[in-house]
Amino acid sequence: MSHSSQTAWDNALVQKYNYSGPRYTSYPTAVQFSEGLDLEELSSSIEALAKGDRPLSLYLHIPFCAHLCYYCACNKVVTKRHDKAAPYLARLYQEIEDKGRLYESKRMVEQMHWGGGTPTFLNEDEIHSLINHLRAYFNLLDNDHGDYSVEIDPRECTRQKLHLLRYEGFNRISIGVQDFDEKVQKAVNRVQPIKLVEDLVNRARHIKFKSINMDLIYGLPFQTAATFEKTVNQIIELSPDRLSVFNYAHLPERFKSQRRLNPEELPAPEVKLEIMQNTISQLEDAGYVYIGMDHFAKPTDELAISQRQGQLHRNFQGYTTHKDCDLIAMGVSSISHIGPYIFQNHPNLDNYIKAVDAGKIPALKGIKTNKDDQIRSDIITQLICHFELDMDQKSKQHKIDFSQYFADEMERLKPFIEDGLLKIKNNRIEVLSSGRLLIRSICMVFDAYLPKDSETKSFSRII
């Protein structure tokens, strides 16, 4: 049964609990966001909340890509025309100005992430002026102590651009790799030789980027256990500090380009399970720690350190070491989390532009969380980040009697206990090694918005 040291794999249990579920980058999840958001109320509440003193996390969405990867499920605009960026950036500057002027300088930006699309679609002048704009309205740290990261498409990042990003204060990069196999790369329209990635990694290390993440996807056309094993070995050679290994989300009704992939060429579910199982043992044998969900990190990486210290958190960018930040997101489709409010900007570029031009918060939908949401969010975050939970401590923290408040949930945890996925001892819930991979099924027990029989259609499968 057990295939590797930390994360046990039991095929029967994986099959049993491998139903669709949210990835809990927020609770309540985006499915609960409603379009009936009162923008006036949101504006004035945000203005009041801005006077607090929590540190800030900024997210900026740059939606453009020069090429179309057929598998892609991100919010993006594929274009060869570089001049598309300028009108978008003008609105982004406006949004930065509108939001930034609310925040006092004492609110330090501890974390910043530029995602996409492809942030490196921007040319050097645009990167420079975007960061200057941010500096003018937010208090960015200039001592390299912030956690400032940017997503990089190796095909769209010159040496100069990489140097500029480091010079402007970024200290982490995340590289889209997906797979090194040529046949797979051709099938998904993303041909990206390993040499390109290797050069980028060497250069990034040379100019002292502190952490390098790589994204892989399993479930793509023509992948087999053998081809993916080779890709993972090549990745281990490159030695990234962190790795995201995503399960390919195939939703051709929603993402048109995915219809270009031939379903018959996609690996069968049992092949995907084998790929995931091999990947976990390869990475753990190479010294990586399984952080949870789709993430791995070296034990020396801040993500793993933070998990060991019980300080890990989860937000829209995945796992993070910054627990106490308000998340201010700017740009098309981006999601903010400020105090009790979680809200998403317009996902459509034209609508986003119109909303900014109309002088409104460009938000389309969201939710004002209530006390119960906040308690459940904390419970889910605790489990998904740390695989254990102290019920007495949570009772005290939330002024509840945990076993009474969650009486129904405790009942629904019983099958997981009987199957050896978790145990409850001395008022502590502990997820066991065979439950780690299935953590989202366990978290779903605490999700008040899901139907009680769990199986849901609107989310991708766990593995």
Ligand SMILES: C[S@@+](CC[C@H](N)C(=O)[O-])C[C@H]1O[C@@H](n2cnc3c(N)ncnc32)[C@H](O)[C@@H]1O
């Ligand atoms: C915005 S992209 C990363 C930056 C840059 N655009 C690139 O591709 O190099 C974010 C990541 O989402 C993942 N991704 C995109 N579409 C996906 C899908 N359908 N299923 C699973 N992961 C996906 C890929 O691993 C990709 O690297």
Ligand code: SF4
């Ligand atoms: S994977 Fe990255 S580069 Fe490819 S289309 Fe999606 S966002 Fe663009």
